[in-house]
Amino acid sequence: MIVSLEGRLVECGPLRAVIAVGGVGYEVHIPLPTASQLPAIGGTVRLHTYAVYREDAQTLYGFHEIPLRDFFRLLIEKVSGVGPKIALGILSRLSLTTLQSALASGDVALLSKCQGIGKKTAERLVVELKDKMSAFSPGPLFTPHNATDKTGTTRLDQDAILALISLGFKPADADKAIRLALEKLGAEAPTAALIRQALN
Numbered sequence: 632m633i634v635s636l637e638g639r640l641v642e643c644g645p646l647r648a649v650i651a652v653g654g655v656g657y658e659v660h661i662p663l664p665t666a667s668q669l670p671a672i673g674g675t676v677r678l679h680t681y682a683v684y685r686e687d688a689q690t691l692y693g694f695h696e697i698p699l700r701d702f703f704r705l706l707i708e709k710v711s712g713v714g715p716k717i718a719l720g721i722l723s724r725l726s727l728t729t730l731q732s733a734l735a736s737g738d739v740a741l742l743s744k745c746q747g748i749g750k751k752t753a754e755r756l757v758v759e760l761k762d763k764m765s766a767f768s769p770g771p772l773f774t775p776h777n778a779t780d781k782t783g784t785t786r787l788d789q790d791a792i793l794a795l796i797s798l799g800f801k802p803a804d805a806d807k808a809i810r811l812a813l814e815k816l817g818a819e820a821p822t823a824a825l826i827r828q829a830l831n
Contacts, residue, residue, distance in 0.1 A: 636693060637677040643669055646719065648693065650676060659693035660715070662703075662722040668695040683707075683715055690715065702727055710759045717747045724798065728790040732823040735764040741823055744798065744830075791825040798830075805829075 638652035678693030
């Protein structure tokens, strides 16, 4: 099993990258958050990978951080009807923190906004993964809500803003929408609730 790949970035697109390693070019499918972290063409890149082997294809999926890879694996191995393509779409639409929060709280409405995810699949995601969130590798979801940056914005608020941007919001509009949601729901509102309020 190929668990990581390090080499020179040859090609790059929103959901695809080609990495040259020892004279061999590896095509790697990636989510949008990983694409945004890649260096310029020609730069050195290291991805944590997961390989899917089938009779007619061998596909490699890459992620810039281990929790993303592990969550991708969790999605395709534990949820019936969710394959690599849908899982990659989910991770491209919502940040890992938002997904963890939505699953833990059973937010079917938010999960249904991901491409290829209907209400029934979203409900299945919650049923299959809700109980696994507390045991999942700790990440931003477990960061105290009062952890702030120099602007006074919390880590969870930033995740909510990033989630809106991934859904097509302009950065300024996303920031405004989350601030309005905070005013209405309060500073202790979870990320998923902030996003849901901003989308209403």
